[in-house]
Amino acid sequence: MRSRSAVTKVGALVVVVVIIIAAIGGYYAGTLAPAVKEVTTTVERTVTTTTTLAPGAPYTTTVTVTAPPATVTTTVTSTVTTTTPTTPTTTSTLPPKDKFVIGYACSLTGAYAADDLPKQKTVYDILVEEWNAKGGIYLPEYGKKVPIEVKIEDAKSDIETYIRLLEKFITVDKVDWLFSVYGTAAHFAVVPVLEKYKYPMITLTAMSDKISDMIYRGEAHYLYSLQRNAKQTAADVADFIQYIVKETGLKNIGVIYITELFGLEGASALRVALYDRKLTPVVYEGYPIGITDLSPLIKKLKDANVEIFAIFSYPGDTILFMKQAKELGFSPKIWIGNMVVDTPLVAIPNFGKEALTGIIIMWGFEAYDKPFSRDFAEKYKARTGYYPSPHQISLYMAYNIAFSLIEKYGLNREKIAQILWTETFDTPLGKARFDPERGFVWETRGALAQWQGGDKLEVIWPLNVATAKWIFKPPWPS
Amino acid sequence: MYPTSLFFDILLGGIILGALYSLISLGLNLQFGVTKVLNVAHGEFMIIASYLSYVFFTSFKMDPFFSLLIILPFFFFIGFALERGLFGRLFLRLSVDEAVSISLLMCFGLMFIIQNVLMLIFGRTEKSYEYFSQTVDIAGAIFPLNRIIVGVAGVVLNFAIYNFLTFTQPGRALRASIMEPIGAQLVGINISKLRSYALGLGLIASGLAGMLISMFYAITPYSGSVYTIIALIVIILGGFGSMLGSILGGITLGFVSYVTMRFMSSTLVLVVFYAIFLLILLIRPQGLFRR
Numbered sequence: 001m002r003s004r005s006a007v008t009k010v011g012a013l014v015v016v017v018v019i020i021i022a023a024i025g026g027y028y029a030g031t032l033a034p035a036v037k038e039v040t041t042t043v044e045r046t047v048t049t050t051t052t053l054a055p056g057a058p059y060t061t062t063v064t065v066t067a068p069p070a071t072v073t074t075t076v077t078s079t080v081t082t083t084t085p086t087t088p089t090t091t092s093t094l095p096p097k098d099k100f101v102i103g104y105a106c107s108l109t110g111a112y113a114a115d116d117l118p119k120q121k122t123v124y125d126i127l128v129e130e131w132n133a134k135g136g137i138y139l140p141e142y143g144k145k146v147p148i149e150v151k152i153e154d155a156k157s158d159i160e161t162y163i164r165l166l167e168k169f170i171t172v173d174k175v176d177w178l179f180s181v182y183g184t185a186a187h188f189a190v191v192p193v194l195e196k197y198k199y200p201m202i203t204l205t206a207m208s209d210k211i212s213d214m215i216y217r218g219e220a221h222y223l224y225s226l227q228r229n230a231k232q233t234a235a236d237v238a239d240f241i242q243y244i245v246k247e248t249g250l251k252n253i254g255v256i257y258i259t260e261l262f263g264l265e266g267a268s269a270l271r272v273a274l275y276d277r278k279l280t281p282v283v284y285e286g287y288p289i290g291i292t293d294l295s296p297l298i299k300k301l302k303d304a305n306v307e308i309f310a311i312f313s314y315p316g317d318t319i320l321f322m323k324q325a326k327e328l329g330f331s332p333k334i335w336i337g338n339m340v341v342d343t344p345l346v347a348i349p350n351f352g353k354e355a356l357t358g359i360i361i362m363w364g365f366e367a368y369d370k371p372f373s374r375d376f377a378e379k380y381k382a383r384t385g386y387y388p389s390p391h392q393i394s395l396y397m398a399y400n401i402a403f404s405l406i407e408k409y410g411l412n413r414e415k416i417a418q419i420l421w422t423e424t425f426d427t428p429l430g431k432a433r434f435d436p437e438r439g440f441v442w443e444t445r446g447a448l449a450q451w452q453g454g455d456k457l458e459v460i461w462p463l464n465v466a467t468a469k470w471i472f473k474p475p476w477p478s
Numbered sequence: 479m480y481p482t483s484l485f486f487d488i489l490l491g492g493i494i495l496g497a498l499y500s501l502i503s504l505g506l507n508l509q510f511g512v513t514k515v516l517n518v519a520h521g522e523f524m525i526i527a528s529y530l531s532y533v534f535f536t537s538f539k540m541d542p543f544f545s546l547l548i549i550l551p552f553f554f555f556i557g558f559a560l561e562r563g564l565f566g567r568l569f570l571r572l573s574v575d576e577a578v579s580i581s582l583l584m585c586f587g588l589m590f591i592i593q594n595v596l597m598l599i600f601g602r603t604e605k606s607y608e609y610f611s612q613t614v615d616i617a618g619a620i621f622p623l624n625r626i627i628v629g630v631a632g633v634v635l636n637f638a639i640y641n642f643l644t645f646t647q648p649g650r651a652l653r654a655s656i657m658e659p660i661g662a663q664l665v666g667i668n669i670s671k672l673r674s675y676a677l678g679l680g681l682i683a684s685g686l687a688g689m690l691i692s693m694f695y696a697i698t699p700y701s702g703s704v705y706t707i708i709a710l711i712v713i714i715l716g717g718f719g720s721m722l723g724s725i726l727g728g729i730t731l732g733f734v735s736y737v738t739m740r741f742m743s744s745t746l747v748l749v750v751f752y753a754i755f756l757l758i759l760l761i762r763p764q765g766l767f768r769r
Contacts, residue, residue, distance in 0.1 A: 287744035296739035
């Protein structure tokens with residue numbers, strides 16, 4: 001008898017706890033979710049209370065549950081306030097909000113600055129200006145549009161500073177969104193911060209197999225790279241090289257790389273991809289960050305008569321290498337590069353269009369021949385004096401998608417993060433989606449682009465989406 | 479590549495890089511030897527000279543060597559003023575140990591100030607100009623002409639500075655104040671005055687090196703620290719306060735660096751640098767060429 005009574009008491013207690021949790025949970029869910037006219041409270045499938053309220057009316061919900069031998073009464077009191085009768089909004093627990101703040105840890109100084117600013121910041125500036133010109137971004141929780149404000153701080157091209165700045169943005173400044181950091185290594189380092197605070201980050205400058213692996217392992221839910229990972233990029237480059245070898249008979253391949261995550265992964269993936277295609281580089285060598293003289297390496301490439309050349313470099317060393325290669329007359333017929341030469345705003349002032357002619361970049365995602373791309377390209381040119389790179393168009397498009405999701409789901413970043421992985425988006429460039437390995441993909445996306453003497457890069461690979469036929473790199477202009 | 483051309487390639491490549499490293503370290507060694515100020519902003523001063531050469535060349539079409547007529551007096555004046563207005567006062571008021579530590583912190587401050595001022599003026603992107611970039615074939619070894627000029631200028635300037643320090647009265651006084659500061663004062667050398675000249679001359683060496691590197695490297699406001707590190711390694715290799723050590727240490731490091739890149743891998747250059755650095759500290763902490 002005694003034990004039976006004890007069991008009953010424990011059962012009653014469990015019911016009480018469940019009801020309290022359900023009631024409190026229901027209350028908070030009610031304050032976070034978009035407000036509706038109907039308020040429904042369900043407890044343990046047995047009691048349902050439905051109340052219809054007029055906007056602005058205060059209301060009290062009383063749930064009474066009888067679970068023998070105990071009786072529980074839970075009371076929740078709130079007020080419905082709304083500006084429009086159709087979409088009333090509960091604001092009693094939301095802090096006031098007059099702007100949508102984005103934290104941007106940008107390398108204003110240091111080794112990354114030469115590429116980070118022209119590649120990412122110029123796009124973000126246009127994006128924010130455009131949205132603010134439309135009145136800002138609509139936040140459904142608040143039922144109004146608020147202007148976008150970017151809080152920018154200098155990460156000094158230092159990975160530790162990137163981490164600290166992101167934590168500061170999230171915990172101290174309480175920003176609503178984050179713009180991406182710069183470079184593969186920095187993204188790899190900030191993944192735990194994004195995971196901890198559940199902030200999505202869409203980026204153009206992360207190309208890593210390690211990050212793809214982390215996504216598959218469920219350790220990186222919040223990082224969305226627009227780039228293919230190293231393996232996918234290498235596969236495209238190797239396919240192109242294989243095609244060139246077959247078409248032209250060129251055979252001496254040289255691969256050099258900076259000894260940083262991006263360079264190490266990219267070059268080693270390319271070596272494996274070439275090996276799979278029965279091709280072996282005659283020179284395969286790395287060089288350290290901060291190197292001041294690459295001429296001995298260039299002489300090695302020249303001595304080996306390298307005809308097809310691929311370099312995985314960062315901004316400073318790209319410029320050094322190009323300058324010294326030009327001086328020493330190293331001019332392979334096929335030159336595949338990445339940083340600096342991929343962004344007209346940096347490449348043209350540094351090298352001139354003539355010297356750039358023939359140089360291929362590893363991420364020629366989008367041609368300028370569609371209205372959306374053309375519009376953005378012209379806007380970008382009006383602002384900077386140069387056309388954007390083909391992959392900057394994808395950055396602009398992806399952030400527009402993210403902002404549209406914010407307008408739909410509000411500040412529920414977790415929900416947006418989930419949607420970014422699971423949904424296919426209707427974009428002006430076709431149906432697009434995020435893939436852990438292939439980045440941001442749409443049907444007509446290209447892989448390689450080439451300077452062909454003009455102001456813009458031409459997509460040359462794969463052949464079915466090419467806007468121009470590839471050309472050999474001519475000798476350096478005198 | 480044929481053995482003879484490879485030989486000349488390594489010989490010239492090593493001399494060019496070595497002469498440059500020597501010149502970079504000579505200035506820092508002179509400053510530290512006499513004033514005990516470890517100027518970690520040395521590389522930044524070099525970069526100021528590089529930017530000045532760049533501006534004179536691109537805006538006024540002035541030959542980099544001709545621009546030295548403006549750069550060198552300006553640098554001497556900065557060194558002189560820094561010693562008189564900043565470091566000299568510190569060494570007057572504090573004990574040597576305290577003054578050495580605080581001047582080091584001041585130099586770090588200077589480094590950041592220079593970097594940021596350069597960034598504000600010139601922006602963040604790399605700047606470079608083309609000066610005699612056509613190639614020269616020396617017995618099969620190919621070098622851009624600007625490198626040959628840098629190599630020749632580096633050797634001549636090192637030789638000139640060495641002769642100045644060895645055979646002239648002010649040079650001897652400078653060396654004496656490095657080797658025996660108290661003895662030098664006893665024989666009538668005005669150390670306080672000499673300190674200002676030493677810092678001025680040290681910055682002249684930075685200015686020369688900065689002008690030379692601008693002829694073939696792209697520069698950014700943040701390029702300087704790499705050269706400070708190279709200068710420190712060379713000084714440790716040659717011995718703190720030893721001018722001959724700086725010259726020979728620089729040439730040794732230049733050869734090691736060039737041979738490593740040519741025969742082994744560019745990735746290993748820094749590894750070899752730091753290995754030498756550690757080895758010297760373990761085996762001969764006073765440096766290879768210091769008695």
